Amino acid sequence: MRVVESVDILNGNLFSTNSYLMTAWQEVLSAISATDWPHGSGTFSIYPESGKKSGQGNGVKPIKIPCINYLKSKNWVIEGLPDIEQTVLRTGDLDAYKFTPDGVIAFEWETGNISSSHRAINKLLLTMQQCQVLGSLLVVPGDNLKQYLTDRIGNIGELRPYFPLWSVMPNIFGAFRIIVVEHDEISINVPKIPKGTDGRAQR
Numbered sequence: 001m002r003v004v005e006s007v008d009i010l011n012g013n014l015f016s017t018n019s020y021l022m023t024a025w026q027e028v029l030s031a032i033s034a035t036d037w038p039h040g041s042g043t044f045s046i047y048p049e050s051g052k053k054s055g056q057g058n059g060v061k062p063i064k065i066p067c068i069n070y071l072k073s074k075n076w077v078i079e080g081l082p083d084i085e086q087t088v089l090r091t092g093d094l095d096a097y098k099f100t101p102d103g104v105i106a107f108e109w110e111t112g113n114i115s116s117s118h119r120a121i122n123k124l125l126l127t128m129q130q131c132q133v134l135g136s137l138l139v140v141p142g143d144n145l146k147q148y149l150t151d152r153i154g155n156i157g158e159l160r161p162y163f164p165l166w167s168v169m170p171n172i173f174g175a176f177r178i179i180v181v182e183h184d185e186i187s188i189n190v191p192k193i194p195k196g197t198d199g200r201a202q203r
Contacts, residue, residue, distance in 0.1 A: 001035040001044040001067075004142050005156070005180035009166050010128075014135060014175040020100035021135045021175060028107065028137055031070035032181060038190055039066060045190040046183040051151045058149050059195035064095065064109040064139075071096045071107065103134030103174060110140045110154040117154030121166065128172045135175040142182045150195060156180045 008015070015021050037044050039062075051057020072078045076096040096107040106124065110117050117140065124136045146155040159178070166176070 001032050001063075002182050002184060003029060003032055003179055004182045007156075007163065007178045007180070008175065009163060009178060010169065010172050010174070010176040012175060012177065015177065018102060018134065018175075020102050021105065024098065024100075024105045024135065024137075025177075027071065027074045027076075028179070031067040031074075032139070032179070034070045035063065035067045035181075037063065037183075037193060041190075044184045045187040046145065046148050046185075047188065047190055047192045048148060048186045049192065050147055051149050051153070053151075057151070058193035060111045060149055060153055060193070062193055064111065067109060067139075068095055076107065100134055103132040105134050106136040108136075108138050110138060112154055113150075113152045114154045114158050117159060118162075120154075121159075124176065125166065125169050125172065128174050128176065129169070133174045135177070137177050137179060139179045139181055142180045145182045148183075149193075 015025055035044060036042055037046065047058060049057050068078055076098045078096050079094075094106050095109050098105050106127075108120055108124070110120060112120070120138065124138065127133060128136060140159065141149060141153060141155050143155065143157045146153055146157070156178070
């Protein structure tokens with residue numbers, strides 16, 4: 001899988017001045033590069049079917065598995081929650097995080113719809129206001145990839161208009177970066193990514 005864009009919403013200079021964030025960023029880049037489909041193939045190939053209609057297109061949740069496994073190998077804590085108080089975060093809300101002497105670094109790969117993306121960002125920003133969070137990273141699909149995924153999946157195109165609002169959030173001293181990813185290639189010779197179910201929604 002490829003990173004096609006990274007957008008620094010808050011305090012992006014920390015990614016080039018703080019050694020812990022610099023290391024975390026390189027680990028995340030390697031984890032995304034290791035994200036493939038089919039798993040084990042070494043390349044992320046997407047079956048080119050629109051996700052607009054029910055039962056069509058590709059699912060989302062299995063995509064992040066190689067990425068999370070890679071971060072785990074680098075001693076990130078997986079599917080847990082740092083010891084933080086008085087926030088709206090609940091257990092399991094973070095895909096991965098790591099402790100550093102300068103604060104927690106949080107990582108999330110968005111697998112929900114666009115409303116879910118807004119909730120995830122609001123939670124991250126609120127936690128960054130209230131706690132010692134050094135940095136937060138959120139992965140979302142780009143415009144070229146989203147068309148082949150579950151309809152209304154959170155994506156960069158629908159989040160971009162809100163960047164000016166989030167970039168002026170007060171009392172946040174950590175860095176917040178959004179990462180945009182795309183497939184390596186299109187292929188009709190790979191299976192579609194299976195969809196799970198969250199209530200009635202297929203992901």
